[in-house]
Amino acid sequence: MTHLAVVGNPANRRVTLFQAAAARAGRPAVPVYPWRDVLTSGRVPGPGTVVRIDSPGEDADVDQLLRVLGGGDPAVRAEHGEILGTAAAHAGLGRALDRVAAGGGELLNQIADILTMSDKPRCHAVLAAAGVPVPAALAPVNSYEALRAAMSAAGWGRAFVKPAHGSSASGVLALAVSGRQVRATTSTELAADGRLFNNRRVRCYDDPERVAAIVDRLAPDGLHVERWYPKAGFDNRVLDLRVVVTAGDPGHVVVRTSRSPMTNLHLGNARGDLARVRAAAGERAWAAAMRTCVRVARCFPRTLHVAVDLMFRADWNDHAVAEVNAFGDLLPGLLAGGRDTYDAQLAALTDGRFRHWTDAP
Numbered sequence: 057m058t059h060l061a062v063v064g065n066p067a068n069r070r071v072t073l074f075q076a077a078a079a080r081a082g083r084p085a086v087p088v089y090p091w092r093d094v095l096t097s098g099r100v101p102g103p104g105t106v107v108r109i110d111s112p113g114e115d116a117d118v119d120q121l122l123r124v125l126g127g128g129d130p131a132v133r134a135e136h137g138e139i140l141g142t143a144a145a146h147a148g149l150g151r152a153l154d155r156v157a158a159g160g161g162e163l164l165n166q167i168a169d170i171l172t173m174s175d176k177p178r179c180h181a182v183l184a185a186a187g188v189p190v191p192a193a194l195a196p197v198n199s200y201e202a203l204r205a206a207m208s209a210a211g212w213g214r215a216f217v218k219p220a221h222g223s224s225a226s227g228v229l230a231l232a233v234s235g236r237q238v239r240a241t242t243s244t245e246l247a248a249d250g251r252l253f254n255n256r257r258v259r260c261y262d263d264p265e266r267v268a269a270i271v272d273r274l275a276p277d278g279l280h281v282e283r284w285y286p287k288a289g290f291d292n293r294v295l296d297l298r299v300v301v302t303a304g305d306p307g308h309v310v311v312r313t314s315r316s317p318m319t320n321l322h323l324g325n326a327r328g329d330l331a332r333v334r335a336a337a338g339e340r341a342w343a344a345a346m347r348t349c350v351r352v353a354r355c356f357p358r359t360l361h362v363a364v365d366l367m368f369r370a371d372w373n374d375h376a377v378a379e380v381n382a383f384g385d386l387l388p389g390l391l392a393g394g395r396d397t398y399d400a401q402l403a404a405l406t407d408g409r410f411r412h413w414t415d416a417p
Contacts, residue, residue: 058405061101063089063156064110065118070386071110077398081406094152095121103160106405108360109170111383112149113223122148139219139227139244139252143277146174146221164401164410165382169356173382176220176280186355188348189376191216191282198275200268207233212283216317217271220278223381226254227274230284230317231267240267241317256323258316284317285376288336288368295319295328296368296378299346300385300397301353302361303404303413306346307392308385337372345375352380358414360401361385 060078064071066088078086091112093099101107112118116136123141124130126148134140153167172178183190194210197203207215213234219227230241240261245253252273261267271279287294293313300308311328312319319325334342349364356362363384368375385397395403404410 058106059084059104060086060108061089061105061161062086062108062110063094063100064091064108065112065115066090068110068114069388070383073386073388073396074108074110074398074401077396077402080399081402083402091115091118091152092121094155095125098155100156100159101161105159105161106164107156107159107161108164108401109153109156112152113383119145122152124148125151135251135253137253137255139222139254139274141277142219142221142227146171149174164360164405166356166358169359169362170382173356173362173380174221174223176218176222176379177278179380180280180282182355183352183377183380186351188351188355189374191285191376191378193283194281197279197281200271200275203271203279203281204233206281210283214284216282216284217274218280218282219274220280223383224254224322225318225320227252228318229267229270232284236264238262238264238267240270242270243318243323244270246270258318258323282378285367285378286370288333288370288372289313290328290332290336293326293328295333297333297345297364297366298384298387299349299364299366300361300387300400301349301364302397302400303409304350304353304416305400305404305409306349306353306364307395307400308387308390308397309392310387310390333368337368341368341372341375348375348377352377356380357416360404360410361397 062071075086123144126144128141128144150171180193194206197206214232217229217231225243227244232239243258289295293315295311295313296319298310299306311330311333313328314325352364353362363381365379367378387397
């Protein structure tokens with residue numbers, strides 16, 4: 057039986073659910089190699105181990121260590137929820153993942169794939185080159201002034217402005233502009249001293265100076281700007297799908313619905329009715345959307361699972377991919393064929409589907 061290990065934060069729910077799935081499958085207890093140890097002592101799984109890499113997020117000390125490893129100032133420490141040094145943290149993640157790979161274990165999610173999925177401009181480019189439908193994107197901008205100029209030149213009145221290396225809607229702004237008027241919907245809080253904090257309350261800013269302050273604070277770490285995609289919805293709520301593709305199987309799908317442009321469930325949004333969405337889309341459009349999700353996963357063929365955020369257009373006649381997440385498989389209580397996402401991952405390892413997926417042309 058293959059020896060499994062996890063690199064992650066021991067208290068992370070994804071880690072504990074994966075361990076529980078391993079126990080259900082009759083596997084030995086799965087040890088966790090904490091990110092903190094990887095970053096301080098260099099302790100990593102060794103040869104002969106199959107390694108699941110989990111998110112280094114949700115631990116302030118780990119965030120700080122990653123930023124410093126990536127070239128950030130060790131004297132600058134983020135307060136709880138502060139959006140700070142995302143580019144340095146991404147660079148640090150790459151160096152930390154190299155340490156894990158040097159241990160000799162067999163990785164279930166490849167380093168290059170993790171880094172691409174957590175770099176929005178790079179991921180967007182990879183998907184577009186593969187023919188995956190994605191919203192149009194602007195060339196890089198480095199300030200609010202440059203953003204407004206680029207939107208004007210493109211003829212856009214609405215856009216999503218995303219930190220290049222953010223996650224969980226942190227720092228994302230749904231921006232609508234008309235002349236001198238501006239409205240930014242976001243879960244980002246602008247503090248009196250100019251610092252930015254991510255929290256779970258979505259708010260709107262309509263003061264151009266405040267919106268500019270947020271964008272200019274985020275810009276040095278990189279921005280990815282996409283044209284606003286008009287999402288389908290029901291009952292005055294917009295929706296999108298989180299689709300977890302495991303070894304090429306888009307088996308786990310959850311509908312995320314919201315009264316704001318942000319559909320992330322941790323923001324207090326609600327799961328929607330999957331059968332209703334599928335019926336509204338129709339079987340042909342639904343099948344096409346699932347094929348797109350598999351095409352996304354094919355861009356990362358040596359990674360066991362990817363999480364795809366897919367949007368249907370308001371008329372249900374089209375769809376596009378909004379995000380791809382390396383650590384987006386936390387869908388508690390969602391079963392497909394009697395399996396949760398972690399059961400499905402272990403089954404794909406056991407029955408050879410993952411090996412077949414990685415070997416497929």
